[in-house]
Amino acid sequence: MRDGTSTTHGAAVALTALEKRYDSVAAVAGVSLDIRSGEFLTLLGPSGSGKTTTLMMIAGFEMPTAGDIAIDGQSVVGLPPYKRNIGMVFQNYALFPHLTVTDNIGFPLKQRGVSRAERSKLVGEALDLVHLPGYGNRYPRQLSGGQQQRVALARAIVFQPRLLLMDEPLGALDKQLRENLQLEMRRLHADLGITFIYVTHDQEEALTMSDRIAVMNEGKVAQVGRPEELYDRPASRFVAGFIGESNFLPAVVRDVDGETVVADCQGAVVRGLCRKPPDSGQSIVLSTRPERMRFADEERSDSASNRLRVTVSEAVFAGERCRYLLRTADGTSIVLKEPSSATVRRRSVGEQAEVAWPVADTILV
Amino acid sequence: MTVARLLPRTISKAVVGLILLFLGFPIVVVVVVSFSSATYLTFPPPAFGLRWYEAYFGSADWLRPTWLSLAVASAVVALSTVLGTLAALGLGRLPKPLRVVAAALVLSPLIVPVIVVAIGIYYAFSRYGLVGSPLGLVLAHTCLAVPFVVTSVSASLAGIDPRLQQAALSLGATPRNTFLQVTLPLIRPGVIVGALFAFISSFDELVVALFLSGSGAVTLPRRMWDDLRFQIDPTIAAVSTLTIVLTASLLAVAHLLRRRAQGNLGKASVT
Known part of the structure; x- marks a missing residue:
């Protein structure tokens, strides 16, 4: 808030073997996560994956059953929410x-004993920051959803917390407004330099906004990484399927060569990358992205690409690209997305074809 | 709804009119008689005048019970509003099965016939010398008034987003400040409506008063009751009219408050 001269830096948050059980059901089943100072970290997962419960434990509204939450090395587990000094934005x-808007934003300052004059100055600055100058005297019900969320954001940062938690803050807004506010949150994050922990089930939102994403499933962290890491090297079938679209090809391991696995797939030899080498003869699933595949009937095969024979079973023109649904010999479905171009021949349903895709884009999941 | 559709409009209007007449006629009679100039109760009155109002305002026998009723009702409002609001807040925090049992206990004075409550209170209070004392009336009426406050405040509480309290806590408000600055302002209409009903329930109460008034703490309804039994003059009609006016105004205030509260919540939840 002290434009440019701000000395605040983001809080580092460490979750260690965090657990939350209701009776015998585990909502969060052992989450360990190191969130760096100043980072924009997103907890991404389907409903019931434990992401909101994790956030509520960081905020102090839920008591962990086991494990620890430390902010800048200090455990906060015993601390009530009003002593944690964490900003929070709700869905x-x-x-x-x-x-009024002014009193809403001034609320956290009032709790901290900030004088009336100082309060009105800080509230004014916060309103400028979220592009709502002059809205101070309105009541929340006189604002649109997007404006209300900006006020909520201003209220959560006006007291200069070093950590901001957001629980699906854009969930109730329409698509265009959501995209606007996504950009604004990125900008705020860059300006304020504080740590953001963001909860969403929207993978696109997570990919565009986050420094890192922790994908959650069934109370556990399935994978943590930068958006492109998660997209290009998903660690599990769940992550590959939850973030973006993926094709899954069942195969049997023939050989392992360092990080590369060589496998039999529908009568062809297919190579892919693996983190942990599987055993020879083991049944595996290889995953690849629809837009990384191409039709390759006329190409010569090379060792950097995998190839497979398919039949076109559906062809959809979608403007910027064409989307094909293909079937392999044993009936496995594959989706292929091709950028549309007037010079590329469109395939028709029933046509035989050969598809190719880079070994580097083939991941054992 | 279906009945209204089956009947022609004129007939349904006539039926509604008759029902309103049936409900309202006694009140009309009382009000008209209170302005009578006759020395005894007759309807329609031969002429109009304010003599029975003068009689009421000139008589200590009437004014003393009126002041006592007002004082008792005010004390009941103070006690039952605090107790009832706290009870509603507490009930809201209990886990489900316990909450149902506790709510039934708190609301039981509404369910048990008043005469039964009155007899029980009479026996219990007579041991402690609370019969014939205003304090006894205040305590007994508070028991009967608390359910009104609990119901009204609970309804207000149910309409509040629990995340508002979480938001306040996350913004650094202590639980005490969260209650004073967020929860209480939001349930205020419910508290006030509960308080108004508590006032009316005590001010109008006769059955318990019959048992507990004795000769030392005669309330207005008790005085009216005695008046009807031993002598009948139109003063009673004047008193009744004043009571009706007071009660109706309080109900109107309660209604307005409720509508305004609903309007606020409705608008807030739409966006």
Whole structure:
């Protein structure tokens, strides 16, 4: 808030073997995660994956059953939420309906004993920051959803917390507004330099906004990494399927050569990358992205590509690209996305074809 | 709904009119008689005048019970509003099965026939010298008034997004400040409506008063009751009219508050 001269830096958050059980059901089943100072980290997962429960434990609204939460090396598990000094933005904004915008944003300052004059100055700055100058005297119900969320954001950062938690803050907004606010949150994150922990089930939102994403499933972290890492090298079938679209090809291991696995797949030899080498003869699944595949009837085969014979079973023109549904000899479905071009021949349903894709884009999941 | 559709409009209007007449006629009679100039109760009155209002305002026998009723009702409002609001907040925090049992206990004075409650209270209070004392009336009426406050405040609480309290806590408000600055302002209409009903329930209460008033703490309804039994003059009609006006105004305030509260919540949840 002290434009440019800010000395605040983001908090580092360490979750260690964090668990939350309700009776015998584990909502969070052992989450360990190191969130760096100033990082934009997204907890991404389907509903019931434990992402919101994890966030609520960091905020202090849920008590962990086991494990530890440390902020800058200090455990906060015993600390009530109002002593944690963490900003929080809720999905439904949670603005106080009986207070004006000014009083809503001034609320955290009032709790901290900030003088009236100082309060009105800081509130004004916060309103400028979220592009709502002059809205101070309105009540929340007189604002649109997007404006309410901006006020909620201003309220959560006006007291200069070093950590901001956001629980699906854009979930209730329409697509265009959501994209606008995504950009604005990135900008705020860059300006403020504080740590953001963001919860969403929207993988596109996670990919475009985050420094790193922790994909959660069934109460555990399935994979943590930068967006392109998760997209290009998914560690499991769940991650490959949850982030973006993936083709899954069943295969049997023939040989392992360092990080490369050589496998039999539908009568062809297919290579892929693996983290842990599988055993010879083991049944595996290889995953690849639809837009990394291409039709390759006329190409000569090379060792950097995998090839497979398919039949076109569906062809959809979608403007910038064509989307094909293909079937292999044993009936496995494959999706292929091809950038549309007037010089490329469009395939028709029933046609035989050969597809190729780079070994580097083939991942054992 | 279906009945209304089956009947022609004129007939359904007539039926509604008759029902309203049936409900309203006694009140009309009482109000008209209170302005009578006759020395005894007759309807329609031969002429109009304010003599029975003068009689009421000139008589200590009427004014003393009125002041006592107002004082008792005010004390009941103070006690039952605090107790009822706290009870509603506590009930809201209990786990489900326990909450149902506790709510039933708190609301039981509404369910048990008043005469039964009155007899029980009479026996219990007579041991402690609380019969014939205003304090006894205040305590007994508070028992009966608390359910009104609990129901009204609980309804208000149910309409509040629990995340507002979480938001307040996350912004650094202590639980005490969260209650004072967020929860209480939001349930205020419910608290006020509960308080109004508590006032009316005590101000109008007769059955318990019959048992507990004795000769030392005669409330207005008790005085009216005695008046009807031993002598009948139109003063009672004047008193009744004043009571009706007071109660109706309080109900109107309660209604307005409720509508305004609903309007606020409705608008907030749409966006």
